[in-house]
Amino acid sequence: MMNYPSAAQMWQWTLGLPEQLAYRAAGLSELEAPDAPVRRILVAGMGGSGVSGRFLAALADNTSVQIIPWNWASAPSWLTPNDAVLAISYSGNTVETLATVNDALAAGVPVTGITTGGKLEKLLRERERPVFNVPGGLPPRVAFGFLLGTGLRVCSRLSGVELGQPERTTAALTQLRSNLGAAQFAPISVITKSLIERPVTVYGTCPLTAAAALRLKQQLNENAKHFAWWATLPELAHNEITAAGPGKPPRRLCLTLAEKPPPLDSVLDDGEQTIYLRGSGPDPLSAVLGLVFQGDLVSLALAEARGVEPYPIERIIAYKARLG
Numbered sequence: 001m002m003n004y005p006s007a008a009q010m011w012q013w014t015l016g017l018p019e020q021l022a023y024r025a026a027g028l029s030e031l032e033a034p035d036a037p038v039r040r041i042l043v044a045g046m047g048g049s050g051v052s053g054r055f056l057a058a059l060a061d062n063t064s065v066q067i068i069p070w071n072w073a074s075a076p077s078w079l080t081p082n083d084a085v086l087a088i089s090y091s092g093n094t095v096e097t098l099a100t101v102n103d104a105l106a107a108g109v110p111v112t113g114i115t116t117g118g119k120l121e122k123l124l125r126e127r128e129r130p131v132f133n134v135p136g137g138l139p140p141r142v143a144f145g146f147l148l149g150t151g152l153r154v155c156s157r158l159s160g161v162e163l164g165q166p167e168r169t170t171a172a173l174t175q176l177r178s179n180l181g182a183a184q185f186a187p188i189s190v191i192t193k194s195l196i197e198r199p200v201t202v203y204g205t206c207p208l209t210a211a212a213a214l215r216l217k218q219q220l221n222e223n224a225k226h227f228a229w230w231a232t233l234p235e236l237a238h239n240e241i242t243a244a245g246p247g248k249p250p251r252r253l254c255l256t257l258a259e260k261p262p263p264l265d266s267v268l269d270d271g272e273q274t275i276y277l278r279g280s281g282p283d284p285l286s287a288v289l290g291l292v293f294q295g296d297l298v299s300l301a302l303a304e305a306r307g308v309e310p311y312p313i314e315r316i317i318a319y320k321a322r323l324g
């Protein structure tokens with residue numbers, strides 16, 4: 001029998017999101033702000049590391065800095081030395097992320113890394129580029145708070161634009177966690193029960209909830225080993241809507257920050273009822289991470305309900321081994 005961290009350990013790591021966000025990587029305060037603030041940052045990373053880029057991009061939408069999440073195995077040709085690349089790889093050994101970093105370095109683009117070590121740290125240290133280490137020993141997806149919190153601080157420093165206040169969000173999430181007693185946990189159990197039987201589509205209705213929808217889709221895949229997809233409204237009204245109708249649609253889970261639920265049932269009009277999970281908080285970062293926190297717990301509860309172990313991800317490991 002394989003020996004891996006228990007489901008209880010996964011719950012414990014996941015519940016540590018508020019503290020992770022407060023983590024300050026060594027050397028952050030010495031990170032030199034560039035002479036001219038960077039206006040375009042490509043955030044390279046895959047899976048549980050790369051998803052942070054989606055949140056950073058959405059948080060930057062109302063600012064003067066553009067952040068582009070990048071989950072490909074080469075860098076785009078439009079990058080210039082005035083741009084910046086932030087490479088996020090928990091292991092530091094992800095082939096696609098390393099390929100993007102190598103392309104960027106070859107094009108003279110400044111690269112900063114967030115990792116626990118691996119080839120990424122080695123490469124960037126050799127090139128005398130900044131690397132910020134986060135604590136090791138976790139699966140990347142439950143190190144999300146370390147990676148996103150450090151990413152926020154690095155992007156803010158490079159661009160001179162504040163994208164969120166991780167300390168305030170830590171306080172908001174700590175409060176949310178202390179409310180997760182029996183009564184507050186009830187919605188999570190209700191949602192979980194309704195997801196057992198069928199695949200799930202997770203919907204976002206703004207850039208921030210779209211990032212949270214992708215995160216939840218990944219968590220349902222990896223923790224619960226459950227088929228899940230993600231989509232966004234209004235985009236789905238221009239394609240997916242034509243596939244909706246009779247038959248067995250996937251369960252619909254919509255993440256929202258709005259007071260009024262987005263009109264998914266009337267747009268898709270297939271007799272299916274959307275389950276809404278609403279996030280709120282003192283600011284956009286706190287509100288969306290409140291959703292992420294609850295979604296993460298749903299994915300663990302679903303693993304439990306389906307009788308699967310949340311930790312192992314053998315297929316991802318086998319895929320990486322094939323890439324070399």
Ligand code: PA5
Pocket residue numbers: 046047048049050088089090091092093094097139140141222313316
């Ligand atoms: O959750 C996971 O383990 C994966 O999605 C990884 O994050 C992904 O394979 C990339 O690896 P890393 O985060 O080490 O760069």
